[in-house]
Amino acid sequence: MSEDLTGRLDDSSAAQQRFLSLFLRSEREIFRYVAVLVPNVTDAEDIVQQTALALWEKFDAYDPSQPFTPWACRFALNKARQWIERRQRWQALLDHGLAEELAQRRQELQPEFELRLKRLDGCLGKLPQVQRALVQGYYFERLGVEILAERLGRTPAATYKSLQRIRHALQHCLEGRMKPEAP
Amino acid sequence: MILSFPSPEFDDAVAAVCHGSATQETMCALNVLLRRDSIARDEYLMRIELHARLASEPDLFFHSANEVEGAPAFHFEAAKRPRKLGRALALAACFALLATGLRGWWFSRLAARQGATSSAVAMLARAVDARWGQNTPQPTVGTALEPGRLRLESGLAQVVFYSGARVVMEGPAELQLISSMEAVCHAGRLLAEVPPPARGFRLKTAQLNLVDLGTVFGVDATDRQTELHVFKGKVQFFSGTAARRSMSEGQAAVVDGSTPPRFRAASEAAFSPLFELEKLSSAAESVRYDQWRLWSARLNQDPSLVVHLDLQNLGDSDWTLRNASEKSRSVLEATVVGCQRAEGRWPEKQALEFQSVNDRVRLAVPGEFDSLTLSGWVRVQGLDRQFNSLFMCDGFEPGTVHWLIRNDGVLSLTVKGPEQQFQIMASPPVLTLDKFGMWTHLAVVLDGKSRRLIHYVNGCPVAHSMLKLGPPYRFGSAELGNWNALSGPDPAPSLIRNLSGSLDEFELFSRALSEAEVYKLYTEGKPEPGR
Numbered sequence: 001m002s003e004d005l006t007g008r009l010d011d012s013s014a015a016q017q018r019f020l021s022l023f024l025r026s027e028r029e030i031f032r033y034v035a036v037l038v039p040n041v042t043d044a045e046d047i048v049q050q051t052a053l054a055l056w057e058k059f060d061a062y063d064p065s066q067p068f069t070p071w072a073c074r075f076a077l078n079k080a081r082q083w084i085e086r087r088q089r090w091q092a093l094l095d096h097g098l099a100e101e102l103a104q105r106r107q108e109l110q111p112e113f114e115l116r117l118k119r120l121d122g123c124l125g126k127l128p129q130v131q132r133a134l135v136q137g138y139y140f141e142r143l144g145v146e147i148l149a150e151r152l153g154r155t156p157a158a159t160y161k162s163l164q165r166i167r168h169a170l171q172h173c174l175e176g177r178m179k180p181e182a183p
Numbered sequence: 184m185i186l187s188f189p190s191p192e193f194d195d196a197v198a199a200v201c202h203g204s205a206t207q208e209t210m211c212a213l214n215v216l217l218r219r220d221s222i223a224r225d226e227y228l229m230r231i232e233l234h235a236r237l238a239s240e241p242d243l244f245f246h247s248a249n250e251v252e253g254a255p256a257f258h259f260e261a262a263k264r265p266r267k268l269g270r271a272l273a274l275a276a277c278f279a280l281l282a283t284g285l286r287g288w289w290f291s292r293l294a295a296r297q298g299a300t301s302s303a304v305a306m307l308a309r310a311v312d313a314r315w316g317q318n319t320p321q322p323t324v325g326t327a328l329e330p331g332r333l334r335l336e337s338g339l340a341q342v343v344f345y346s347g348a349r350v351v352m353e354g355p356a357e358l359q360l361i362s363s364m365e366a367v368c369h370a371g372r373l374l375a376e377v378p379p380p381a382r383g384f385r386l387k388t389a390q391l392n393l394v395d396l397g398t399v400f401g402v403d404a405t406d407r408q409t410e411l412h413v414f415k416g417k418v419q420f421f422s423g424t425a426a427r428r429s430m431s432e433g434q435a436a437v438v439d440g441s442t443p444p445r446f447r448a449a450s451e452a453a454f455s456p457l458f459e460l461e462k463l464s465s466a467a468e469s470v471r472y473d474q475w476r477l478w479s480a481r482l483n484q485d486p487s488l489v490v491h492l493d494l495q496n497l498g499d500s501d502w503t504l505r506n507a508s509e510k511s512r513s514v515l516e517a518t519v520v521g522c523q524r525a526e527g528r529w530p531e532k533q534a535l536e537f538q539s540v541n542d543r544v545r546l547a548v549p550g551e552f553d554s555l556t557l558s559g560w561v562r563v564q565g566l567d568r569q570f571n572s573l574f575m576c577d578g579f580e581p582g583t584v585h586w587l588i589r590n591d592g593v594l595s596l597t598v599k600g601p602e603q604q605f606q607i608m609a610s611p612p613v614l615t616l617d618k619f620g621m622w623t624h625l626a627v628v629l630d631g632k633s634r635r636l637i638h639y640v641n642g643c644p645v646a647h648s649m650l651k652l653g654p655p656y657r658f659g660s661a662e663l664g665n666w667n668a669l670s671g672p673d674p675a676p677s678l679i680r681n682l683s684g685s686l687d688e689f690e691l692f693s694r695a696l697s698e699a700e701v702y703k704l705y706t707e708g709k710p711e712p713g714r
Contacts, residue, residue, distance in 0.1 A: 020443040020444075021442070021443045024428070024443060028239045028240065031235065031238070031239045032232070032235040032236065032239055035231060035234070035235035035238070035239075036228065036231055036232075036235070039200050039201045039203075039231045039234055039235065040200070040201065040202065040203030041203075041238045042203070043203060044235070044238075088207060089205070089206070089207045089210055090210070092207050092210040092211045092214060093200065093205075093210035093211075093213055093214050094214070095214055096214065096218060097218075098214055098217055098218055101217075101218070101224070102217075102224070102227075102228065105224060105225070105228060106228050106232070109225060109228060109229075113228075113229065113232050116229075117232070117233070117236055120233070120236060120237075120240075120243065121243055124243055124244075135237065136244050137383065139237040139238050139244075140241055140243075140244040140383075140394070141382070141383030141385075141394065142383070142394075143382065143383055145202075147382075160198065160202055160204070161198075163198070163202070164194065164195070164198035167198070167201075167230065167233060167234060167237075168194070170233060171229065171230065171233055174233070
């Protein structure tokens with residue numbers, strides 16, 4: 001995710017080490033913050049990487065007495081906005097103040113989300129083997145849907161549909177409504 | 184386009200946004216709905232949160248490795264259980280067979296079977312002066328490896344995972360195999376090469392989890408720190424609570440888990456003995472040979488595989504060929520008469536060469552079959568005889584088959600019917616001069632149900648025929664590379680049908696393989712890589 005960053009920080013001075021340490025601890029949260037606006041994983045990762053570079057450039061201005069994540073998220077919001085401005089499709093999704101509304105509402109819902117997502121590990125464990133392998137291939141191994149489709153002997157469209165169903169099943173499980181069982 | 188909530192259209196739209204495939208029209212409609220309907224908006228946020236969580240919490244997927252670390256002894260037992268059951272069944276079968284005098288055969292099969300159970304995830308491909316730890320598995324080269332720990336005291340060993348990932352380890356080292364896509368390096372130095380099919384291969388040490396993106400990388404692990412060196416391609420890793428990070432060619436990182444990683448330049452010198460073995464084994468021929476060995480081990484589990492002569496590990500004085508099929512009980516072995524040992528499709532692989540009129544491989548295949556597939560890798564030197572045998576049943580018994588190449592390059596399969604009936608199904612001339620001296624895959628499929636016969640050359644059908652003579656088909660005593668005409672001494676010249684060339688593999692299936700399956704036999708067995 002932070003390849004350029006790695007290059008730039010090769011000879012690690014104390015400030016860089018401190019920054020890395022802070023950033024790495026917040027990176028997952030920053031990613032999820034960005035994903036609220038741009039949920040597509042590779043695009044969100046791009047934005048996080050640009051955010052990291054911007055943060056490093058402005059790291060002098062960071063006040064260590066303040067929490068790092070909210071400070072970083074402000075940069076992430078800016079970077080996301082710049083990214084969205086250049087893409088009509090995403091503008092259409094987030095126009096008329098929806099971006100701000102989503103970011104705001106997510107913050108309000110955060111405690112409830114955390115509560116529900118506690119079960120995610122267990123719910124993943126209950127998935128049938130094939131479905132688990134598909135989720136893992138897509139989210140963890142980051143394999144393209146074409147590759148996954150070939151592995152499963154399905155079309156890419158059917159593979160996307162399977163992923164959608166699996167998420168649906170996981171969500172039911174998280175809400176304690178039923179066992180994860182994608183049709 | 185107008186979206187309502189709840190609706191299947193809403194579900195699809197949210198999924199398309201997650202996958203990055205939503206159209207502008209969909210996004211517009213979603214924007215309108217989410218601004219208007221606060222329940223839909225909350226639902227949207229929950230779905231995105233779940234999606235983002237899956238994408239950003241790799242720990243969710245390291246379950247198996249963590250479990251194993253927490254309770255190694257239990258897992259090891261669990262992993263071994265199926266094998267114990269397999270052994271018990273094999274022993275029971277063995278006692279049943281004692282009465283029929285096949286004891287020696289069963290014991291040798293039992294020994295060979297140790298490796299090829301279906302829960303295996305990798306194979307020990309090569310070893311140099313390898314000494315394995317006491318009270319741990321003592322694999323030999325070619326052994327299939329099940330999930331569990333390998334402790335190498337000294338020397339070098341190469342493990343090839345069924346996914347295609349190849350790991351060279353240098354003793355002292357301890358490697359735990361989790362699956363064909365995952366391993367844990369508890370200690371020691373290793374070098375991993377991950378080809379595209381194994382992309383996503385995961386390796387864990389005490390300090391970090393890494394995901395390979397198609398590379399060569401080295402790991403030097405102790406319980407205090409892990410050094411990671413990337414020599415080719417790209418690796419992602421994460422340690423502690425930090426998010427994943429990428430490393431590219433030429434970079435190295437030292438990770439101790441508590442402080443941020445320290446970066447430096449990758450050093451090949453530290454891994455030089457491992458590189459030597461890796462180089463030796465990464466010659467294109469060796470890679471192909473390993474891939475074929477892996478494929479072959481899996482093929483041997485096919486219940487319809489009646490005979491598989493893989494011509495592996497032939498001694499100069501061996502005159503029996505073990506049937507490598509794991510599921511076939513009817514054919515034990517084949518007998519070599521004459522024949523020279525020759526190089527097979529790869530330098531490390533053997534083959535049998537047929538030259539003189541005496542050279543042949545004899546085998547007896549009992550039973551009757553509704554459908555059949557015959558397959559083999561041959562290198563034809565010349566078509567000296569009018570009929571050059573590939574696989575021919577002795578004499579002309581009803582229901583038997585003769586598979587041969589005519590001197591004009593035509594592939595021919597003859598089915599003998601009752602009394603004087605027979606049917607010859609021939610291809611056009613396909614074994615032309617340009618194929619002489621080249622390893623060529625030949626196959627013929629007899630489908631008794633649909634009464635169709637197909638000849639194949641290098642995975643492609645070259646001739647279709649209708650079978651007039653229906654099943655059952657049978658073999659009895661038969662020969663590869665020659666023919667026993669049962670005609671007494673001094674046979675007529677047309678009855679001398681010895682092959683001039685080499686054979687490197689032979690399979691007999693008790694069913695009609697599909698076109699795709701025959702193509703697979705060709706692609707998995709072909710000497711050079713690629714399609």
